[in-house]
Amino acid sequence: MAADKEKNETSSAAEEEAKAEAPQPEAETKKEDKKEEKKAKKEKKEEPKEPDYKAELNGANDRYLRLLAEYDNYRKRSQKEKDNLYGDIRADVVTKFLPVYDNLVRALAQSTEDEAFRKGVEMIMTQFCGTLEKLGVTKTESLGKTFDPNLHNAVMHVDDEEKGENEIVEVFQDGFMMGDKVIRFAMVKVAN
Numbered sequence: 001m002a003a004d005k006e007k008n009e010t011s012s013a014a015e016e017e018a019k020a021e022a023p024q025p026e027a028e029t030k031k032e033d034k035k036e037e038k039k040a041k042k043e044k045k046e047e048p049k050e051p052d053y054k055a056e057l058n059g060a061n062d063r064y065l066r067l068l069a070e071y072d073n074y075r076k077r078s079q080k081e082k083d084n085l086y087g088d089i090r091a092d093v094v095t096k097f098l099p100v101y102d103n104l105v106r107a108l109a110q111s112t113e114d115e116a117f118r119k120g121v122e123m124i125m126t127q128f129c130g131t132l133e134k135l136g137v138t139k140t141e142s143l144g145k146t147f148d149p150n151l152h153n154a155v156m157h158v159d160d161e162e163k164g165e166n167e168i169v170e171v172f173q174d175g176f177m178m179g180d181k182v183i184r185f186a187m188v189k190v191a192n
Contacts, residue, residue: 091183094137098184140175142168142186151175156189163191
């Protein structure tokens, strides 16, 4: 019996080797290939990746440079806004005082018998104009000049053959500028 068992085991081992060497159906081969591929992928995933220090350093450097540029732009923009705000507030305050200038001009245009009164108004006007100059405010010259819509506001039009084209013949209200900015347009009468 023992000899029979050995023969059976030997023959079954030989049969298994023959089956392994014999060509297997394609479906079984594909399944085995897929299993092997999955195992290989798992092994790749499980392997720790080496960190790419140069790429990390370049990325951090790029973020740093962008942040630095953004901060510099913010600082410049804030300073420009602060400078503009100061100029705008100054122009707004001066604009509030321009009606006083207009009233002084009207007072000087009126005739009076009291010379002391007239001299006092002239002194006030001189001091007021000096203060405007210290603040950087200049009066726009308009009479006899060509009409410029960036400086003048035409409220009347007259046909006059003796005057040139778009020439200002009368100024109703003086215009003022602070630097390059017009704080009040001159109200004028334009010929032709």
